Amino acid sequence: MIKLHDKFFKPFISAEEIDEAVRKIAMDIADELQDEVPVFVGILNGSFMFTSDFVKVYPKPCEVTFVKLASYEGVKSSEDIQRLIGLTQDLTGRTVVILEDIIDSGSTLAEVHRIFENEKVKKLIIATLFYKPEAYKRDFKLHYVGIEIPNKFIVGYGLDYDGLGRDIPEVYQILTTQHMTNLVLFGPPGAGKGTQANFLKEKYNLVHISTGDVFRYNIKNETALGMLAKSYMDKGELVPDQVTIDMLNAEVEKNTDANGFIFDGFPRTNAQAKALDELMASKDSSINAMIALEVDDDVLVNRLLERGKTSGRPDDSNESIIRNRIKEYYDKTAVLKVYYSSQDKYYGVDGIGSIEDITERLCKVIDGL
Numbered sequence: 181m182i183k184l185h186d187k188f189f190k191p192f193i194s195a196e197e198i199d200e201a202v203r204k205i206a207m208d209i210a211d212e213l214q215d216e217v218p219v220f221v222g223i224l225n226g227s228f229m230f231t232s233d234f235v236k237v238y239p240k241p242c243e244v245t246f247v248k249l250a251s252y253e254g255v256k257s258s259e260d261i262q263r264l265i266g267l268t269q270d271l272t273g274r275t276v277v278i279l280e281d282i283i284d285s286g287s288t289l290a291e292v293h294r295i296f297e298n299e300k301v302k303k304l305i306i307a308t309l310f311y312k313p314e315a316y317k318r319d320f321k322l323h324y325v326g327i328e329i330p331n332k333f334i335v336g337y338g339l340d341y342d343g344l345g346r347d348i349p350e351v352y353q354i355l356t357t358q359h360m361t362n363l364v365l366f367g368p369p370g371a372g373k374g375t376q377a378n379f380l381k382e383k384y385n386l387v388h389i390s391t392g393d394v395f396r397y398n399i400k401n402e403t404a405l406g407m408l409a410k411s412y413m414d415k416g417e418l419v420p421d422q423v424t425i426d427m428l429n430a431e432v433e434k435n436t437d438a439n440g441f442i443f444d445g446f447p448r449t450n451a452q453a454k455a456l457d458e459l460m461a462s463k464d465s466s467i468n469a470m471i472a473l474e475v476d477d478d479v480l481v482n483r484l485l486e487r488g489k490t491s492g493r494p495d496d497s498n499e500s501i502i503r504n505r506i507k508e509y510y511d512k513t514a515v516l517k518v519y520y521s522s523q524d525k526y527y528g529v530d531g532i533g534s535i536e537d538i539t540e541r542l543c544k545v546i547d548g549l
C-alpha cells in the first residue's frame with residue numbers, strides 16, 4: 181500500500197502486465213500500418229511514460245511528438261473544458277496515432293477529434309493504454325485498447341494524484357475504504373470481551389459488533405433469525421456458520437463510514453475467519469490484529485455463573501451449558517489462534533486482573549500496531 185497526499189492506494193497493475201499491453205498495442209498497430217511511417221502523438225502529461233515505452237518497442241520507423249492539454253482559464257464547469265497546445269507540425273496527409281494513457285469519460289478525446297478535424301490527416305487512429313468502459317460517455321471509436329479497468333481512480337505509470345505518483349512504474353488503485361483499524365477480540369466465553377470492547381470502541385472510535393448481542397437482539401424481537409439462533413444458543417452450541425456470516429456481513433454493511441470494527445464473538449470457526457478476511461478485502465481493508473484475552477477455565481465458569489445472576493442470559497445460569505460453551509470454544513474456536521498466528525496477527529493478553537489493568541494491556545497492543 182502507498183500513501184499520496186491524504187489518500188491510500190493499493191497495487192493494481194504490475195510493470196510486467198503494462199509492458200505486455202504496451203508491446204501488444206505496438207505490434208497490432210505495426211501490423212495494420214505495415215510500411216507506412218506514422219506520427220505518434222502523445223497527450224501530455226499522463227502519456228509520457230506510455231509513449232516513451234511504446235516507441236521503444238514499435239518495430240518500424242516512426243515519428244513521435246507530443247501535445248499538451250491545458251484548461252481554459254477562468255472556466256468553471258463540472259466537466260473540464262480543455263484545449264490542446266503544442267501542435268506545430270504539418271500533419272496533412274499523414275497517418276496519426278494518438279497515444280493516450282487513459283480514457284475515462286472521453287472528454288479529452290472529444291477535444292482531440294475537434295482539433296484534428298482541421299488537420300487534413302489521412303487517418304486518425306486512437307490508442308489508449310487504459311480504458312474505463314463504465315465511465316466512457318462518447319461514441320468515438322477506440323481503435324486500440326491495452327487494459328480495460330473498472331471506474332476507480334488510479335495512479336502511476338504517468339498518471340498522478342494532484343501531482344504525485346507519475347514516476348511510479350506500476351499502477352496503483354485508490355482504496356475505496358480509507359485505512360480502517362479492524363480488531364478481533366478473542367477469548368473463551370466469560371473472558372471479558374464485551375466489557376473491554378465497550379472501552380476500546382470509545383477510545384479508538386470503532387464500531388463494536390458482538391454477534392452474541394445481535395443474536396440476543398433478534399431473539400428479543402422474535403425475528404426468524406432469532407428463533408433459529410435460540411435453538412442453538414440455549415444448548416451452548418454455535419449457530420451454523422452461514423447464518424452467522426450472513427448476519428455479520430449485514431452488520432458491517434450498516435456501517436459504511438466506520439473507522440474500523442471491533443469484532444467480538446466473531447469469528448468462531450475457520451470458515452468464519454475466511455469469510456471475514458474476504459469481507460474485509462472487499463472493502464480494501466483487512467484484520468489488523470486478533471487480540472486474545474487469556475483466562476483459566478475455572479475462573480471463566482465462576483465469572484459466568486456470577487454474571488448469570490444479573491445478565492438474564494439463559495446460557496449463563498446453568499453450569500453444564502457454560503461448560504458446553506467452553507468446550508465449543510476449545511473444539512471449534514481455539515484453532516483460530518493458529519489462523520491468525522500464521523498471518524502474524526495474534527496477540528495474547530493476560531485476561532486476569534482489574535478491568536482497568538486489562539484495558540491498559542489491550543491499549544498497549546493496539547497502540548503498537
Ligand code: AMP
Pocket residue numbers: 369391392393395412413414416417418419420424444445446447448452495505
Ligand atoms: P456470546 O455472547 O459471544 O457469548 O455468544 C452467545 C451465543 O451466541 C454463543 O454460544 C453461540 O450460540 C451464539 N454465537 C455468537 N457468536 C457466534 C458465532 N460467531 N458463531 C456461531 N455462534 C455464535
